[in-house]
Amino acid sequence: MAEKMTGAEMVIRALQDQGVEHIFGYPGGAALPIYDAMFQQDKVQHILVRHEQGAGHMAEGYARSTGKPGVVLVTSGPGVTNVVTPLTDALMDSVPLVVISAQVATTLIGSDAFQECDTVGITRSCTKHNYLVKRIEDLPRVLHEAFFVAMSGRPGPVLVDIPKDVQFAMGTYQGPGEVSMHKSYKPHREADIRAIEAAVDLMLKAERPVFYTGGGVINSGPRASERLRELASLTGFPVTSTLMGLGSFPGSDPQWLGMLGMHGTYEANMAMHDCDVMICIGARFDDRITGRIDAFSPASTKIHVDIDPSSISKNVVVDLPIIGDCGWVLEEMVRIWRSKTNESRAEALKPWWKEIESWRAKNSLGFTNSSTIIKPQHAIRRLYEGTKGREVYVTTEVGQHQMWAAQHFPFDLPNRWMTSGGLGTMGYGLPAAIGVQVAHPDALVIDIAGEASVQMTMQEMSTAAQYGLPVKIFILNNERMGMVRQWQDLLHGGRYAHSYSESLPDFVKLAEAYGAHGIRCENPDDLDEAIAEMVNIDKPVLFDCLVEKHENCLPMIPSGKPHNEMILPDFKEDIGDIIDAKGRQLV
Amino acid sequence: MNAHLLPTGSPYFTAAETQIPERHTLSVLVDNEPGILARVVGLFTARGYNIDSLTVSETEHEKGLSRITVVTVATPKVLLQIKLQLERLVPVHKVHDLTAEGKALERELALVKVAGTGEHRVETLRLADAFRAQVVDATTESFVFEITGKPSKIDSFIALMVPLGLLEVVRTGLAAISRGPEGM
Incomplete structure (x- = not known):
């Protein structure tokens, strides 16, 4: 079913074939052929933004709330430079974006043409991958590949730069099933089952365990969150999460400790500090989480589940890495736990929970309310x-x-x-x-x-x-x-x-x-x-x-301090005396 | 008053570095596509890794594959990160740490221009012969030698040429391959 069409038409057709319903964008000279092709169809709805940065963040919100890729269309030059911030944001937070950018004609590239910029050069370090399509023959493959790369493995932003002459050129369109698979990029969902068994063995013996979950659980899809809930209820372990992982475990559940990290709860951070087995799922030991690394959770055996091998032991050396999709690994953990025991671990975990309750009693999210000013x-x-x-x-x-x-x-x-x-x-x-x-x-x-x-x-x-x-x-x-x-x-x-x-x-x-x-x-x-x-x-x-103008956001782990040295809301001394010379260098 | 500005070591309180940096040769098999070299080099600069030597060339034309040989100096922990970060790049097929995998064969080629007259020329030729350097260009006042070997051998040859009228040197950077029957 090889159909002839222009490059611009291929873009719209590929978006349709990828199931894209909405695209956020802003037109400009180099993007006009694509806009013209879009004008002549009604399957993909275009949302006209007021600034390309807005388009990028809209696509991020769209992607994170649906699990589908967010799609952006911008013109060359300033259209691209304006979208650099959302690209970087999406790369840091593993959000799947496909950004289509227009480029000046191939014959003008390198001539400092009007609204020309080195798009692939500028965006190389803020995308998971990017492409400059110089030949119409490559366009259908690259467009479909962009969606595959953005969505698979650890998700991220992908940019496809399309010169104006390629948008006008006639070529043969190929659908998503007709293009060849990528030669080198082959992400793996499935992890080493022996590593998961070893993890479950550690978990079965744990007396002071904690689940430390992150955005990876959400990126893995709703099933991963369901399996996390199931595993938490099976094991009876406490659960905390990073900022990015909120919602993967219910905030109303008694096993929920609240968010951890710099502005996390006292109970979450103390549990991290004092645990004997830490099960990190889809989080990356970022500096907001660890605080002082040389004093981070000193006595624990650390299990780390992540789809990105380069996240393993990057900041904190872990004992048991499990490289794979969080949802898949959680499913296996539930299965293996069930195959090894039917008994509740509630009794063995009682002293741990008692300790956690004593931390909870500090009410670290407490604040002094006011009847005259809104806190x-x-x-x-x-x-x-x-x-x-x-x-x-x-x-x-x-x-x-x-x-x-x-x-x-x-x-x-x-x-x-x-x-x-x-x-x-x-x-x-x-x-x-x-x-x-x-x-x-x-x-x-x-x-x-x-x-x-x-x-x-x-x-x-x-x-x-x-x-x-x-x-x-x-x-x-x-x-x-x-x-x-x-x-x-x-x-x-x-x-x-x-x-x-x-x-x-x-x-x-x-x-x-x-x-x-x-x-x-x-x-x-x-x-x-x-x-x-x-x-x-x-x-x-x-x-x-x-609201109150001078309220401080507490609790807080001051920079350069470990988890067990939090500032709690009842802190009465001068806040300016807490951080030492070394900590001042931190952000 | 400015005590907080004094350097106090790593601001992130990582444990004191106990690992010793090592020199390793990595072989990176990549798709020969535009921008791949920029991706690899950009990764090294963005994350603060060292590049001591870098060699790139297409090696399998039909498959569109190139081999990048990069020599870096880093602690074992950082070396692992370098390997994993390289593997994360979409057009990268494989990364092998040749140094970690055993004694790899390492060779470099240099072209060395030496200018001089009289006694110096005789001495220059005698040393070149000892190092198996070939004369690839000669005038009455100069030679250009082609020398191949381990980088240390080339270093020695260049050092010996300095007093004899060394004019300039170009080196290819390291090419390396594993020993034995296995390929990458």
């Missing part, structure tokens, strides 16, 4: 209560509000929580929320934001308005870059160099200017009603929640 933690808890029972998706920007959201807004399902973890991209949340809303038109999609972050991609409110996407932007407005301010207190004697927001816009008027709905709330007594108003209106909403 940011309180606002998030009320937001959770006010949206309970609905199909809720939450995105965030980056900073204090992000950590408070992770601490105080529990999730019971995977794919409901979208945040920029690895790269820490301010401005991620608003466009990501739009991407989520595109994929789930009837769901309640909330961006928990800060007033500083949200202004970085505020222009996408216009996109939300254009497509009638009723995203709720819940801004915790403390007129500060709160996390920067907190670190200036920690490290720089409270000298607040450029960490406060001056000349803030009137967010209510701004919402109205975009054709959205604006709400301002500054009194704790009005909060529930204002949240209800936000939830019930079928329009994009900018919710300006004026």
Whole structure:
């Protein structure tokens, strides 16, 4: 069924054949043939963004909330350079993206042509793989391969750069089944079964075990989360998760310890520090998690399940690596555990749980509420209560509000929580929320934001308005870059160099200017009603929640300290005296 | 007052480095596609690995395969990361640590230009003969030698040529292959 068509038509056809329903993009000179081909079909819906960075983050939100690849279309030159941030973000957080970028004609490449840039050069280090397609004969294969590479193994962003003359050229289209498999890229899902058996043997003997799970469990698909729940209930082990893994295990489960790491709970971090067997599943021992590496979980035997061999022993040397897909490995762990025992381990784990309960009793997420000022933690808890029972998706920007959201807004399902973890991209949340809303038109999609972050991609409110996407932007407005301010207190004697927001816009008027709905709330007594108003209106909403300006995000493992030296909320001394000279070098 | 600016070793509190850096030769089998060299070199620079020598050439034309030989100096832990990170690149087929797998054959070629007259020329030719260096170009005032061998042999030859009028040297970088009946 070899069909003749132009390169531009092949792009659209390949998207259709890959099951793509939505694409986020922005046109420009070099991309016009593809836009023309798109105009003449209605299977793939195009969402016109206001800035290419927005397109990238929308695609990320779309991908993370659906498990499908997010697709982006940008033009050459600035179109590409603007999408570099989302590409890097997606690479750090293992989000499958396929970015189609237009390029100047092959005859002009290298001549410093108008809107030319070295796209494959610029994006080489921020993609899982990238391609410059110089011949029409290669185009169908490369397009299908891009989806395969983005989605398989450890997912990531893939970019396909297509010069304008290749878009115009006639060629023979091949469908996904007709192109040859990749010669060198062959990811493995299945792990060494002997390693899994050895892991189960360690787990059976463990007296102080902990599951440390990450974004890999979510990337592996909903079945992996189900198997994790099953394994946790079989074993009776406590479960903690990284920022990226929230939702893979229910936040309402008694075995849930809360998030771990720099702003994780005391019980999660103490369990990590004192455990005898650590089962890391789909996480990567990132520096936000480990704190001081030479004092990280000193007495434990570490099992590490990851699909990416290069994640093994990169930061922390592990004892038992298992290289494979989390879902597959979890399934086998459940099976092997069942084949080895029917007995409950509850009795043997009792002393461990007793210890965990004593850490829990510290109430490390506690805060002093106020009847006159809205505390940011309180606002998030009320937001959770006010949206309970609905199909809720939450995105965030980056900073204090992000950590408070992770601490105080529990999730019971995977794919409901979208945040920029690895790269820490301010401005991620608003466009990501739009991407989520595109994929789930009837769901309640909330961006928990800060007033500083949200202004970085505020222009996408216009996109939300254009497509009638009723995203709720819940801004915790403390007129500060709160996390920067907190670190200036920690490290720089409270000298607040450029960490406060001056000349803030009137967010209510701004919402109205975009054709959205604006709400301002500054009194704790009005909060529930204002949240209800936000939830019930079928329009994009900018919710300006004026909160306590100098609240610190606690608990916290100060930089350079191990897990068992957390600052808890009842800390009374000067926060500026905690970190020593060495710790000051850290970020 | 600026105590926090003083260097205090690794900021990430990794345990004191007990491993000793080793020199290893890696052989990387890749698809011969545009940009592959940039990918490999970019990986080394982005992650702060060393490159002591790098040799690239197509080796199997029909299959479109190239072999990259790279010599690096790193601790065993970092060496493992280098291998795994290289294997993660999509167009990379295989990575072999030839040094870890046994005594690999390692050869390099150099072209050495020596200028001089009189007694020096006689001495130059005698040494070249001892090193089995071939004369590939000669004028009344100069020679160009082609010498092949282990890098240490080439180093010695070049050192001996310095007082005899060494003008310039080009070296190919290391090519290496494992011994015995197994291929990569």
